[in-house]
Amino acid sequence: METILSTQNNRVKEWEKLKTKKGRKKTGMYLIEGRHLVSEVLQNDADVVYVVATQDELDEIKFEVPNDLLVVVSDKIADHLSDTVTTQGIFAIVRIPNKERQIQEPASYIEGAWLLLDNIQDPGNIGTMVRTADAAGFEGVVFGKGTADIFNPKIQRAMQGSQFHIRLVLGDLNEWVKSFRKANLPVFGTELNPQAKSYQEIEATNDFALIMGNEGNGMSKELLSQTTANLYIPIKGQAESLNVAVAAGILMFSLKDI
Amino acid sequence: METILSTQNNRVKEWEKLKTKKGRKKTGMYLIEGRHLVSEVLQNDADVVYVVATQDELDEIKFEVPNDLLVVVSDKIADHLSDTVTTQGIFAIVRIPNKERQIQEPASYIEGAWLLLDNIQDPGNIGTMVRTADAAGFEGVVFGKGTADIFNPKIQRAMQGSQFHIRLVLGDLNEWVKSFRKANLPVFGTELNPQAKSYQEIEATNDFALIMGNEGNGMSKELLSQTTANLYIPIKGQAESLNVAVAAGILMFSLKDI
The missing domain is CATH 3.30.1330.30 (Ribosomal protein L30/S12)
Known part of the structure; x- marks a missing residue:
């Protein structure tokens, strides 16, 4: 001492x-x-x-x-x-950890539910999503390009210990989406657009990817075009949108099988 | 000018x-x-x-x-x-507005879904819950004792305009719960306790109250004892709890009928 x-x-x-x-x-x-x-x-x-x-x-x-x-x-x-x-x-x-300092390739054999973060900025939102992913029984979270740094103290604090419970990796989301598709596993994009499918139409399952996009601009068009389905949460009142961490929570708990 | x-x-x-x-x-x-x-x-x-x-x-x-x-x-x-x-x-x-400076009695005839905030502290959480209540088609939000001030600038900002879409009132939560019970409408408490009922067992409905409690300590015991049912969200991973605004989002979208 x-x-x-x-x-x-x-x-x-x-x-x-x-x-x-x-x-x-x-x-x-x-x-x-x-x-x-x-x-x-x-x-x-x-x-x-x-x-x-x-x-x-x-x-x-x-x-x-x-x-x-x-x-x-x-x-x-x-x-x-x-x-x-x-x-x-x-x-x-x-x-x-050394491995968490580098972009990781997705495993050749993917298992479990994964949350993919596309260009998410707010440390509180990111930390809360990791905590929720842990609570929903997800396998891990992939920090894609533009998403704030895993080791930012505000993000670490908002994760509330979940950083030690599930896997957090830096990754190229295009590669991750390709791997899920190759393994015939669903990849759900999220789009603020009633042309998309309501999340309530999707049956809960165990192995899949869910992509959440930027707070203001949503997911990148390129990723949206590669998903199995794009989901939206029907808004009943006059709010224009949901907070991204709240939306992620609703989707994760609805999509992931117990 | x-x-x-x-x-x-x-x-x-x-x-x-x-x-x-x-x-x-x-x-x-x-x-x-x-x-x-x-x-x-x-x-x-x-x-x-x-x-x-x-x-x-x-x-x-x-x-x-x-x-x-x-x-x-x-x-x-x-x-x-x-x-x-x-x-x-x-x-x-x-x-x-004058009416929002005073504690309001619950209406003698209650309609719609209402979110009751019991001693909630964080302005971001409160604002996000109001925004989510709007999106979920709730009628209004009651700010109970100990809950931060409606007109706090951080709360106002986090509400993102939903303060102009739904009703926000100061109120005595005991009185509100009594009014719901008197009208034979369900009042759902939230408790971090598997002795409570899983929210998934509750069928979606239109007129009810949902109470969310303090970030660290949950709802007051007194209120818990007056509810129709106390709900919990089953945690599948190792996280100890969910962020209160995320939990409220999952519950509101699950409990409120479209």
């Missing part, structure tokens, strides 16, 4: 940089925050480099932190590292 | 205060931001006092702003008023 009290400490400065994509790329590390997430990361097969916490928070938590990982810091340092308004004061610095 | 260029202008200072509950209570006004919302408020039966916009934004918009409401401001003033990282530079100052 060691103690750091100055916000000017070099390591503290390095950790702060992990909030940016550039900083994560340079060091190959990422930062997670909060009691629940740190507890989850320690229970999982992740490469934790440090657990950084205030003494007050250490007195509070109910799980063990290995002594050789522990760095005790001041409240001020915790505030610097934090991405929240009132921090709990506990963080982990974790090495990004 | 008038023009204000100083952030020290008294009216600008008054408008800034509308971001706080105290400021809204004192003046009886609220502030909304963004092209879409301002366009909606002007089309609706709302008491708009001013439309405040930068000249660049006025050159951009495709809808008419009545000249006697218009105040042109500098980019700097727009930044001061804004609640977003990059503002579009258009706002409306709107009088809070």
Whole structure:
């Protein structure tokens, strides 16, 4: 165990940089925050480099932190590292797994339900969709081109531990769609268009891909043209659309067989 | 039309205060931001006092702003008023309708589906739930005790115009539940508990109440004991729970008849 009290400490400065994509790329590390997430990361097969916490928070938590990982810091340092308004004061610095730093090819044999994210921007939406995919029994989530970075601290926080439960990969969505089609598995696009099929017409199944598109512009035309079916959620009131994470939740729970 | 260029202008200072509950209570006004919302408020039966916009934004918009409401401001003033990282530079100052400042009794004759919010905190979640209730064809949303303020700018923004499509009222949820029960209409509580009924067992219907509870602690025990049935969403993966707005979306679209 060691103690750091100055916000000017070099390591503290390095950790702060992990909030940016550039900083994560340079060091190959990422930062997670909060009691629940740190507890989850320690229970999982992740490469934790440090657990950084205030003494007050250490007195509070109910799980063990290995002594050789522990760095005790001041409240001020915790505030610097934090991405929240009132921090709990506990963080982990974790090495990004090598495979998750690169675009992955879809497996030759695909199983389970997969959520494909096409150019989704909002960290809260992305994290919530990963959490919902976990709850709906999905196998994994593919982060396609233009979708925000898996290791963004806001996304990590919104995932609420689901990042340690299901598979998250960077991927070329065109390749993933091709693999599903080749395996004769359905690929559902989502389109804000009553010309598409209502999701209620689709029977629940186990192995499929569901693509969610950009908050403002929807899915790319190229991907839309390669799906088995494009689905929409019938809007009954005057709202123009649904929040993408809410739409994804309705679709995932309706499409995935128990 | 008038023009204000100083952030020290008294009216600008008054408008800034509308971001706080105290400021809204004192003046009886609220502030909304963004092209879409301002366009909606002007089309609706709302008491708009001013439309405040930068000249660049006025050159951009495709809808008419009545000249006697218009105040042109500098980019700097727009930044001061804004609640977003990059503002579009258009706002409306709107009088809070008298009826929405007071707790309302439930109507003696209840119709349609109503979403009841019990002690919900996060503005994004609340706004998203109102937007989803609109899309699902709900009649209105009741803001119960402890739920954040209807006129909070973040909530107003997340509602995306649905505040002008469905009824939003402050209310005592105990009274609302009693009224539904008296009218022999179902009241569905939500409980993170497999002892509850799976939502999939409930047939879709038109007139009912659905109660969503606090993000961390769920619904109040008192309300839970007064419902017709308490529902849960079966979790298939390892996630501990769903985001409350996602859960509300799944339930509303499943419970409400088309």
